[in-house]
Amino acid sequence: MTTPLLKATGLNLRFGAIPALVDVAIDVAAGEVVAIVGESGSGKTTLLRVLSGMMAPDAGDVLWLGQDVLAMGEAARRRLMRTEWGYVHQNPRDGLRLGVSAGGNVGERLMAVGARHYGNIRAEALSWLAKVEIDASRIDDLPRTFSGGMQQRLQIARTLVTHPKLVFMDEPTGGLDVSVQARLLDLIRSLSRELGLSVLIVTHDIAAARLLADRILVMRRGQVVEQGLTDRVLDDPQHPYTQLLVSSVLAA
Amino acid sequence: MTITVVPPAPSTLEGYNFAYLDEATKRMIRRALLKAVAIPGHQIPFGAREMPLPYGWGTGGIQVTASILGPTDTLKVIDQGADDTTNAISIRRFFTRVAGVATTEHTAEATVVQTRHRIPERTLREDQIIVYQVPQPEPLFRLEPRRMETKRLHALADYGLMHVRLYEDIARLGHIAKAYDYPVMVNRRYLMSPSPIPAFDNPKMHRMPALQLFGAGREKRIYAIPPYTEVRSLDFEDHPFRPIRAPHACALCGSRDTYLDEVITDDAGGRLFVCSDTDFCAERQADSAKEAAE
Amino acid sequence: MSAALRTEGLGKAFTLHLQGGTHIPVLGGVDLAVHAGECVALWGPSGAGKSTLMRCLYGNYGAGAGRIMLRHRGADLDLATADPRQVIEVRRETLGYVSQFLRVIPRVATRDIVAEPLMARGMARDEALDRANALLRRLNLPERLHGLPPATFSGGEQQRVNLARGFAPFYPVLLLDEPTASLDAANRAVVLDLIREAKAAGAAIIGIFHDAEVREAVADRLFDVLPQQDAA
Numbered sequence: 001m002t003t004p005l006l007k008a009t010g011l012n013l014r015f016g017a018i019p020a021l022v023d024v025a026i027d028v029a030a031g032e033v034v035a036i037v038g039e040s041g042s043g044k045t046t047l048l049r050v051l052s053g054m055m056a057p058d059a060g061d062v063l064w065l066g067q068d069v070l071a072m073g074e075a076a077r078r079r080l081m082r083t084e085w086g087y088v089h090q091n092p093r094d095g096l097r098l099g100v101s102a103g104g105n106v107g108e109r110l111m112a113v114g115a116r117h118y119g120n121i122r123a124e125a126l127s128w129l130a131k132v133e134i135d136a137s138r139i140d141d142l143p144r145t146f147s148g149g150m151q152q153r154l155q156i157a158r159t160l161v162t163h164p165k166l167v168f169m170d171e172p173t174g175g176l177d178v179s180v181q182a183r184l185l186d187l188i189r190s191l192s193r194e195l196g197l198s199v200l201i202v203t204h205d206i207a208a209a210r211l212l213a214d215r216i217l218v219m220r221r222g223q224v225v226e227q228g229l230t231d232r233v234l235d236d237p238q239h240p241y242t243q244l245l246v247s248s249v250l251a252a
Numbered sequence: 253m254t255i256t257v258v259p260p261a262p263s264t265l266e267g268y269n270f271a272y273l274d275e276a277t278k279r280m281i282r283r284a285l286l287k288a289v290a291i292p293g294h295q296i297p298f299g300a301r302e303m304p305l306p307y308g309w310g311t312g313g314i315q316v317t318a319s320i321l322g323p324t325d326t327l328k329v330i331d332q333g334a335d336d337t338t339n340a341i342s343i344r345r346f347f348t349r350v351a352g353v354a355t356t357e358h359t360a361e362a363t364v365v366q367t368r369h370r371i372p373e374r375t376l377r378e379d380q381i382i383v384y385q386v387p388q389p390e391p392l393f394r395l396e397p398r399r400m401e402t403k404r405l406h407a408l409a410d411y412g413l414m415h416v417r418l419y420e421d422i423a424r425l426g427h428i429a430k431a432y433d434y435p436v437m438v439n440r441r442y443l444m445s446p447s448p449i450p451a452f453d454n455p456k457m458h459r460m461p462a463l464q465l466f467g468a469g470r471e472k473r474i475y476a477i478p479p480y481t482e483v484r485s486l487d488f489e490d491h492p493f494r495p496i497r498a499p500h501a502c503a504l505c506g507s508r509d510t511y512l513d514e515v516i517t518d519d520a521g522g523r524l525f526v527c528s529d530t531d532f533c534a535e536r537q538a539d540s541a542k543e544a545a546e
Numbered sequence: 547m548s549a550a551l552r553t554e555g556l557g558k559a560f561t562l563h564l565q566g567g568t569h570i571p572v573l574g575g576v577d578l579a580v581h582a583g584e585c586v587a588l589w590g591p592s593g594a595g596k597s598t599l600m601r602c603l604y605g606n607y608g609a610g611a612g613r614i615m616l617r618h619r620g621a622d623l624d625l626a627t628a629d630p631r632q633v634i635e636v637r638r639e640t641l642g643y644v645s646q647f648l649r650v651i652p653r654v655a656t657r658d659i660v661a662e663p664l665m666a667r668g669m670a671r672d673e674a675l676d677r678a679n680a681l682l683r684r685l686n687l688p689e690r691l692h693g694l695p696p697a698t699f700s701g702g703e704q705q706r707v708n709l710a711r712g713f714a715p716f717y718p719v720l721l722l723d724e725p726t727a728s729l730d731a732a733n734r735a736v737v738l739d740l741i742r743e744a745k746a747a748g749a750a751i752i753g754i755f756h757d758a759e760v761r762e763a764v765a766d767r768l769f770d771v772l773p774q775q776d777a778a
Contacts (some may be wrong), residue, residue: 029631032631074404074408075407075408078408078410079408082412097416100416100420101420101423101424103419103423104416104419104420104423107416107419108412108413108415108416109412111412111415111416111419112410112411112412112413113412116415116487116488116489117488117489117490118419118422118488118489118490118491119490121419121488122423139423140423140424182651182652182653183653185651185652186651186652186653186654189651193665193666210649211649211650211651214630214631214634215630215631228608228630229605229630229633229634231606232605232606232607232608232630232633235601235606235607236560236601236606236607236608238561238608239563240563240564243562243563243564244563244564247564
């Protein structure tokens with residue numbers, strides 16, 4: 001068994017009287033898609049923020065390839081965030097520069113890591129727009145003229161252009177039409193397969209988690225109440241809360 | 253730069269300390285300057301004082317000049333390359349009255365040159381100091397409005413954003429459109445605004461023998477480039493930085509390698525191009541007149 | 547030689563927390579062994595737990611008791627206690643499952659669905675797609691459908707997509723849950739051939755076949771699955 005890329009243990013965090021994380025442990029291996037599901041306020045997004053070093057827990061460790069993420073300086077963490085990691089925000093407006101063209105958005109990470117050849121940056125941007133199914137003719141348009149689904153695909157292109165090893169995704173299909181969601185799910189899955197990418201995805205969409213994730217963690221009130229193989233957790237749920245969650249999903 | 257309190261010369265105003273600022277303030281500014289020289293291109297905050305002229309008229313540059321001026325210095329002040337504009341004359345007179353220093357319009361004679369929007373055409377020497385007036389010291393100002401975030405970006409040398417701006421220019425216009433205040437990397441570490449000088453002047457900053465000091469009064473920042481420091485204009489490998497000037501010869505001195513101002517001469521579209529550096533242009537005209545006479 | 551798949555005292559019960567903790571035992575003391583090249587048909591009345599047993603064998607349901615020993619990478623692995631990553635690896639290399647239902651991401655083309663497990667094993671995309679197309683053709687799925695997502699296909703067509711996906715890679719252990727339920731005679735014959743070929747290649751097959759004709763054609767023996775007494 002290979003050592004996990006990301007490994008967190010004993011994570012605890014309270015917001016005043018509210019427990020946001022209670023003894024959470026999680027690890028993500030190379031090429032693995034892991035989903036964190038649970039209702040709003042269950043601590044999913046908080047966990048994602050702690051794991052990505054954006055928020056410090058009260059206790060616990062987060063290790064990236066054996067390195068202590070929480071002890072890392074900001075410079076090292078930012079470097080990680082624009083090289084080996086990526087973060088896809090629920091609202092693409094949080095992850096994009098709306099006043100910068102689509103090509104500039106995709107190219108920014110390349111330039112941040114030292115790309116200085118305009119032609120190459122543009123070629124790379126075009127190839128990524130094609131991968132996320134955005135027409136090449138839109139490369140110089142501002143993202144604010146894009147639909148929500150296109151903005152989200154652009155955010156994914158912008159995140160993946162530097163070939164990160166692990167991408168954190170916070171409700172990437174939230175707020176999108178169902179038809180657009182399917183297209184995005186397909187895209188995330190095929191890209192993660194193609195690139196051997198690890199994905200840690202937070203979602204309250206059980207159906208999306210089933211289609212995307214190898215493993216799943218069910219969170220409730222800051223605790224991981226159940227975890228395991230995705231189809232087993234969803235088809236043979238053990239914890240009462242998971243049973244409730246699964247039985248509440250509308251079958252299509 | 254070693255100066256002590258000197259009694260004002262007879263022609264100067266009574267009741268003011270030498271060069272207007274009190275010695276404690278000068279010391280504070282000199283400390284900021286030393287720090288700025290030690291970290292080339294890095295913006296140092298300083299306690300800018302109220303000056304007897306409005307912000308935007310060069311209060312930052314004046315305070316820097318006041319702090320480094322000694323009684324034996326010779327001061328030249330230019331605005332847009334010219335010694336005879338209102339602002340340049342006002343500042344020169346200000347220092348004549350509060351410091352009693354000699355002033356000049358000749359670049360070669362000056363020990364301190366305070367400037368707005370230009371670097372003199374004549375190459376500056378090791379025994380000269382150039383002081384730039386800076387309206388906005390933050391090169392990332394228009395790209396990232398949060399001051400805390402720009403400080404962080406500088407600390408981490410995270411300058412992808414600036415390149416995005418240049419990328420956008422090329423994507424939209426086919427070339428980098430920034431014609432003045434063109435961002436530079438100082439000593440391969442800090443991204444720096446050269447103040448609103450034309451991009452044409454950027455190469456003059458590179459390995460300049462003179463000390464370059466920058467003062468922003470309203471923004472309360474000082475920064476510096478020590479002599480012979482590497483200063484590179486940002487660009488792309490396939491879109492290299494190109495200093496641009498109007499493709500004409502100076503109508504007065506005939507120069508083809510200096511920065512030109514466009515002057516409208518009548519209401520019928522008549523115009524001519526003349527050197528923006530008035531001292532340099534006058535020298536060339538005098539030289540050619542001499543040659544013609546001989 | 548040890549069995550390709552062997553269960554020892556396998557048991558499974560469900561606790562329905564939403565129904566006041568109702569406890570439903572479904573399987574108990576199941577001892578099943580299947581060898582390479584052998585096809586075993588699960589046999590028993592409806593509701594006896596045949597599908598539950600299949601799902602336990604695939605790891606889709608967690609085993610409540612006992613062991614599920616599987617030959618994987620030349621050694622015996624207990625699926626009942628394997629961690630999720632091992633189960634995923636087993637499913638990629640050793641254990642195939644053709645269920646009655648097709649569950650896929652919308653919008654993905656049929657041939658990609660079939661080629662996916664091949665590519666997961668490292669086969670080049672072109673080769674995997676060729677193999678997928680060939681198998682779909684063999685199952686009489688018209689070429690014009692290969693590029694379409696199967697969401698709008700008929701039940702029989704979807705089942706053939708499922709079969710193609712299950713038979714495209716060679717799995718040493720293959721689980722078939724009603725593989726011919728919605729197929730016509732011609733396609734049933736194709737499936738029978740596929741099963742025979744897999745057996746000949748050394749696959750151990752466990753199936754649920756309601757169709758007596760199919761069962762008799764491919765099953766070497768029956769394995770009785772008996773209903774558990776309600777113990778709640």
